Structure formats: C-alpha cells, structure tokens
Amino acid sequence: MPSNAPKPWPPEAHRRRASWGLALLLALPLPLTAVELPTALLTPPRLHLQPLGALPGLSAWRLHGVFSRGDGQGSATLSLEDGPPFSVRTGDRLPGGVEVLAIQRDRLLLRRGRELGELVILGRAPGTGDSAVASMASEAPGNLPSLPPDCEAFALGGVPLDELQALGGCPSLAE
Numbered sequence: 001m002p003s004n005a006p007k008p009w010p011p012e013a014h015r016r017r018a019s020w021g022l023a024l025l026l027a028l029p030l031p032l033t034a035v036e037l038p039t040a041l042l043t044p045p046r047l048h049l050q051p052l053g054a055l056p057g058l059s060a061w062r063l064h065g066v067f068s069r070g071d072g073q074g075s076a077t078l079s080l081e082d083g084p085p086f087s088v089r090t091g092d093r094l095p096g097g098v099e100v101l102a103i104q105r106d107r108l109l110l111r112r113g114r115e116l117g118e119l120v121i122l123g124r125a126p127g128t129g130d131s132a133v134a135s136m137a138s139e140a141p142g143n144l145p146s147l148p149p150d151c152e153a154f155a156l157g158g159v160p161l162d163e164l165q166a167l168g169g170c171p172s173l174a175e
Contacts, residue, residue, distance in 0.1 A: 057096060063108060063119045070158070072102035072109075078119065106160055 060081045068074040072090060079085045080095060088108070092100045101116070102109040108119040 058098070058110075058117070058119070061119055063121050066103060066106060066108070066121065068103050068105045070105070072104070074103040076100075076103050076108055078108070105158055 061078060063076060063078045064085055065077040066074065067076070075087050075089050077085045077087055088094065088100050090100055090103055094100065094110075096112065098110050098112045100108055101111050106121050110117045110119060
C-alpha cells in the first residue's frame with residue numbers, strides 16, 4: 001500500500017458512523033403527504049327538522065308515485081284537482097307558481113314564493129284528515145329544531161322524518 005494512501009477505518013468506526021447517520025435520519029421531520037383541513041369543514045352539518053303546516057290551495061293535489069335516486073333527483077307522478085296524473089322532475093314549475101325543489105323517497109319538496117312545503121304519498125301525510133300537503137314559512141336554520149345526534153344516521157339512511165318525530169327519539173343501535 002502506498003504511504004500517501006488513506007488508512008482504512010477500523011470496523012467499529014463504521015458501525016458508529018452508521019448508527020449516528022440512522023439517528024440523524026430518524027430525527028429529521030418527514031415531508032407532509034396530506035393536507036390538513038379545518039375541522040369545521042370535516043364535521044357534517046346538523047340535520048334540521050322543519051315543522052310543517054298546510055300549504056294553502058294545494059289540498060286537492062295528490063302524489064301517486066315517486067322514483068327517487070336518493071340525491072333529491074328523480075321523477076314523481078301527481079295529479080292536480082282531480083285531473084289526470086302527470087310526471088314531474090326536480091326544478092319543474094307547477095300551476096300556481098309552485099316549484100319542485102327535490103324528490104325524496106316518499107315525498108316532493110315544493111316552494112311557492114318564500115313558503116316551503118311537501119307533498120307526501122297518499123296515506124303518509126302528517127297531521128289530521130286526508131290532506132297530503134304540508135308546508136312551512138321559510139325560517140333561518142338556527143331557529144329550527146334539530147334531530148338528536150343519534151338520529152342523524154337514521155334520517156340520512158332514508159327513515160322518513162315524520163316517523164322519527166312520531167317516535168320522539170331513535171332506537172338504539174347497540175344489541
């Protein structure tokens with residue numbers, strides 16, 4: 001070996017350098033691979049129940065069938081004032097300035113001006129009599145009653161809100 005060549009490191013020096021290198025590597029912060037969102041964006045909005053009363057002038061309207069996709073879209077068959085049944089879709093305008101806001105699994109959500117209402121399949125109407133139409137004046141969501149947290153899963157799963165209101169609470173999922 002030439003005299004000006006560097007001397008080889010003893011084997012224990014390599015182990016010490018490797019352990020220091022590993023410790024330094026583990027001490028470095030890892031690059032961020034995910035985006036952190038504010039928790040307000042991650043929490044689902046509270047589900048609000050809207051107390052409903054009769055929408056004037058629509059007591060003779062009848063909802064015969066609903067074909068709902070589950071996202072407020074779909075089609076429904078209804079009749080007005082004992083007329084022939086016809087089909088409507090979300091966004092359609094009906095006589096009297098009534099607009100179809102959404103189609104749910106057993107009802108239509110309707111709007112006339114600032115009044116909101118629902119037309120429920122025959123025999124499913126809340127309240128008294130044969131009336132299948134219910135409504136309410138629009139209010140700010142903060143003034144409306146809300147479901148208890150244990151009921152939201154049932155409502156989002158498709159259980160009709162009038163059934164949850166009639167129960168006065170939700171069944172327990174624990175068995």
